[in-house]
Amino acid sequence: MATGARNMPLTFGGEPLSVDRARRMRWTASGLLAAMAVLFFSTHAAAETGHAAWGYVNAFAEAAMVGGLADWFAVTALFRHPLSLPIPHTAIIPSNKDRIADTMAQFLRENFLTPAVVARRMSNMNVARAVGDFLVESPTRGQVDTRSRITGGAAELLAEVLESLDPDRLGNQVRSGLGGQLAKIDVSPLAGRMLESAMVDRRHLPLIDGIIRWAGLTLEDNEETIRDIIHRRVAGVLRWAGLDKTISSNVLDGLYKLLAEVLVDPNHPLRGKIEQGLSKLAHDLQHDEATRARIEEMKRDLLENPAVAEWWMGVWERIRRSMIRRARDPESGLGEEMRGTLADLGAALKQDERLQIQINRFARRTAVGVATRYGSEIVTLVSETVKRWDATTITGRIESAVGRDLQFIRINGTLVGGLVGMTLHFLTSLM
Known part of the structure; x- marks a missing residue:
């Protein structure tokens, strides 16, 4: 399978597979409810005049129908008004969209983005060792070499940056930087x-x-x-x-x-x-x-001397064009050199415990610093993003994520209700 196809979400009938499976499960739950209704009405007369077993079947179907309807109402009320009727305390998620956004943001703030929580969670993480394993691990057959993808992307990014920046301005900045350093020496x-x-x-x-x-x-x-x-x-x-x-x-x-x-x-x-x-x-x-x-x-x-400045600009332009050409040329050996460098870096991260301690300490301090400085902005971004979603969007996303399990609630309610009805019918027959 091609890499692009493997990275795309699975689809069924032109829609994401998770949405389609949730829809099929909803039809299954609705079909079971309809079957219980048909079974109830078709066995009602037999339950009164026929064999006693028909009474258990009818009681099972009646209670299953009631349980299924109750759970259908409960599940539907989470996302919309049942039968489009403005019943109070229904369409709970669309009606409380802003409160859900604030609650999500508060949960994120208290459980993930406080400096103490970040430091505690990262204290048990060996980030350097994980990065080393990732860089050293060789791809199995059929897998894409991650190092090749990283180096390819880095080389293309380098070429894009060198092309997008003003060569004269960049050359002058490099020359000024080198000149400033030489002037201090x-x-x-x-x-x-x-x-x-x-x-x-x-x-x-x-x-x-x-x-x-x-x-x-x-x-x-x-x-x-x-x-x-x-x-x-x-x-x-x-x-x-x-x-x-x-x-x-x-x-x-x-x-x-x-x-x-x-x-x-x-x-x-x-x-x-x-x-x-x-x-x-x-x-x-x-x-x-x-x-x-x-x-x-x-x-x-x-x-x-202006002649030196002119000479440097010519040298810099040749260097810049050579770097762009090497970055874009797969046969230049630049990618192989970068892959070798990444492999050596990964081996060092795996084997050198002192280097791991330094990297992990730096990663922990960086994460704590990000949480301290930008935690509020991240939480605000989450809250405002969810608030900007319209009711249909947030309902569709939540329902596609958990809708299949909610339909199992309807199915279980139908079956459990039927068993309870049959049990009650047995108990009343003993009286």
């Missing part, structure tokens, strides 16, 4: 400690190698500029003799050779100079006020 000592720690662990060596390679690539990209500078600086005689080209080539070759030696020799003196410079930089970033002030000024300039 003293970057200079943090960077100094990071550099110092990297040097202690020898994790700065790849940085030095990267600097050397970068210098080599920069030198290679600007060879013509360097040659032109040397050409302009040397004496005219050297230019006339063509020695400027030889000098510039020797200079470039020497620089390339120096960078190569520094790159391959871990003990090269130039590396030591670079490390000394990095060590001094790490110290100044932490302890030199002038250096810290310059870094803070650079940070402020960077955060206030």
